[in-house]
Amino acid sequence: MNTQPTGAIGSAIEVKIQDLGSYRQVLGSFMTGVTVITTVDADGRQRGITANSFTSVSLDPPLVLFCVDYRAASYETFQSAEGFVIHVLSSEQQELAKTFASKSETKFAGLETESGHGGAPILSDVHGWLECRLHDTVIAGDHAIIIGEVLRYNSEPARPLGFYQGRFFGFNTDQEIAALAPQLSRIAVTWMMQTEDGAILARRTEAGGLVLPASSAAPKDVHARALAALAEQEFSSRVSVEFLYSVFEDEKDRLGLTYRGQVFARGAQLEQAGFVCLQPSEVDPEAFARPGESAIVGRYLDELANSRFGIYAGTLAEGAIAHVSGVQSDDRVPAGVTAPENATASNSVEGK
Numbered sequence: 001m002n003t004q005p006t007g008a009i010g011s012a013i014e015v016k017i018q019d020l021g022s023y024r025q026v027l028g029s030f031m032t033g034v035t036v037i038t039t040v041d042a043d044g045r046q047r048g049i050t051a052n053s054f055t056s057v058s059l060d061p062p063l064v065l066f067c068v069d070y071r072a073a074s075y076e077t078f079q080s081a082e083g084f085v086i087h088v089l090s091s092e093q094q095e096l097a098k099t100f101a102s103k104s105e106t107k108f109a110g111l112e113t114e115s116g117h118g119g120a121p122i123l124s125d126v127h128g129w130l131e132c133r134l135h136d137t138v139i140a141g142d143h144a145i146i147i148g149e150v151l152r153y154n155s156e157p158a159r160p161l162g163f164y165q166g167r168f169f170g171f172n173t174d175q176e177i178a179a180l181a182p183q184l185s186r187i188a189v190t191w192m193m194q195t196e197d198g199a200i201l202a203r204r205t206e207a208g209g210l211v212l213p214a215s216s217a218a219p220k221d222v223h224a225r226a227l228a229a230l231a232e233q234e235f236s237s238r239v240s241v242e243f244l245y246s247v248f249e250d251e252k253d254r255l256g257l258t259y260r261g262q263v264f265a266r267g268a269q270l271e272q273a274g275f276v277c278l279q280p281s282e283v284d285p286e287a288f289a290r291p292g293e294s295a296i297v298g299r300y301l302d303e304l305a306n307s308r309f310g311i312y313a314g315t316l317a318e319g320a321i322a323h324v325s326g327v328q329s330d331d332r333v334p335a336g337v338t339a340p341e342n343a344t345a346s347n348s349v350e351g352k
C-alpha cells in the first residue's frame with residue numbers, strides 16, 4: 001500500500017487492522033518527548049513505564065493525561081493508584097527510557113527516589129517532573145486514559161529527549177560539535193538574546209559598532225547547565241538559553257557557537273548594565289561590526305518575523321547558511337522547537 005503523499009494531502013488510507021504497519025508510521029510521524037511515569041502498587045512496590053502519550057489537558061484546574069496499554073503489567077495499578085509522577089527525560093536519559101520500556105523487575109535499581117503523592121516515586125536528575133493525584137480514568141479501546149491533577153512540579157535546564165518514527169533522538173548538536181574540536185582550549189560563545197519586552201541585546205564597541213554579547217567557554221562546558229550559568233553571569237539576570245542558533249569558524253579557524261534565548265529582565269534594566277537594547281524593527285544588521293554577525297542577526301530578524309528558526313553553520317567570512325557537518329541527522333535540532341525555561345525551584349501549582 002502506498003503511504004507516500006501523492007498530492008496536497010497525499011492519498012488517504014483507510015485504517016484496517018491489517019494496515020497496522022502504515023498506521024503506526026503515520027502515528028510515528030508525530031514527534032514527541034519521552035516521559036517515565038511512576039507509581040506504587042497496593043503492596044508498596046514501585047512501578048513505572050516509559051510513555052510518550054503524555055499531554056497537558058487543562059490549566060485550571062491543572063490536569064494532564066497519559067494512556068496506558070492493557071498489556072502493561074502496571075495497567076491496573078495506574079487506574080487505582082492514589083498518585084503518580086510524570087518525569088520528562090533529558091537527551092542523556094535514553095537508557096532510562098529503555099529500562100522503563102522493558103518488563104524488567106528491577107527498573108528502579110540504583111535510582112535515587114523521593115516519595116511523592118500516595119508514595120509514588122519521584123526520580124532525581126530529570127528534565128522535569130509533575131506530581132499528580134489521580135483525577136479520573138477512562139477506558140478507551142485497548143488503553144486506559146489516566147488523568148491526573150498536578151500538585152507539584154519542577155523543571156531543570158536540560159536538552160529534551162525526543163521520539164520520532166520509533167527512534168529516540170537527542171538535542172546534542174552543540175556538544176557534538178564541541179567534541180569535534182577537542183584540541184581547542186576555549187570556544188567563543190555569543191548570545192542572540194531577547195529581553196522580556198522583546199528587545200534584542202547587543203554591546204557597543206569603542207569604535208561605535210555593535211557586537212553580540214559574548215562569553216568564552218571550555219569545550220567541556222558546552223552543555224545546558226554550564227551554558228545557563230555562563231549566560232546568567234553575562235546578563236546578571238535569570239536567562240533561558242534555548243537552542244544553538246549558529247555554528248561558525250572565524251578567520252583564525254576558531255570555533256564559535258551562537259545561542260538564542262531569553263533574558264528575564266526588561267530592556268531598560270539591561271541598558272543600565274551597559275547593554276544596547278533594540279526592538280527588532282530598530283535593528284540594522286549592517287551595524288554589527290564582527291565579521292559574519294550581520295548575517296546572523298539578519299537571519300534572526302527574518303526568522304523572528306516568520307517564527308521559524310533553524311541552525312546555521314558555516315564560516316563567519318562566508319556568512320551563508322550551510323549544513324552542520326559531522327553531526328548525525330538524528331541529532332539535529334528540529335526547526336521551530338523551543339526549549340524550557342531555566343526554572344530550578346520546585347513549584348506548587350497556583351491555588352493548590
Ligand SMILES: Cc1cc2nc3c(=O)[nH]c(=O)nc-3n(C[C@H](O)[C@H](O)[C@H](O)COP(=O)(O)O)c2cc1C
Pocket residue numbers: 034048049050051052053054066067068069071072073074075097100101102103104163
Ligand atoms: C518511547 C516509548 C513510548 C511509550 N509510550 C507508552 C505509552 O504512552 N503508554 C503505554 O502503555 N506504553 C508505552 N510504551 C511502552 C511501555 O513503556 C512498555 O510496555 C513497558 O514495558 C510497560 O511496563 P510494565 O509492563 O512494567 O507496566 C512506550 C515505550 C516507548 C519506548
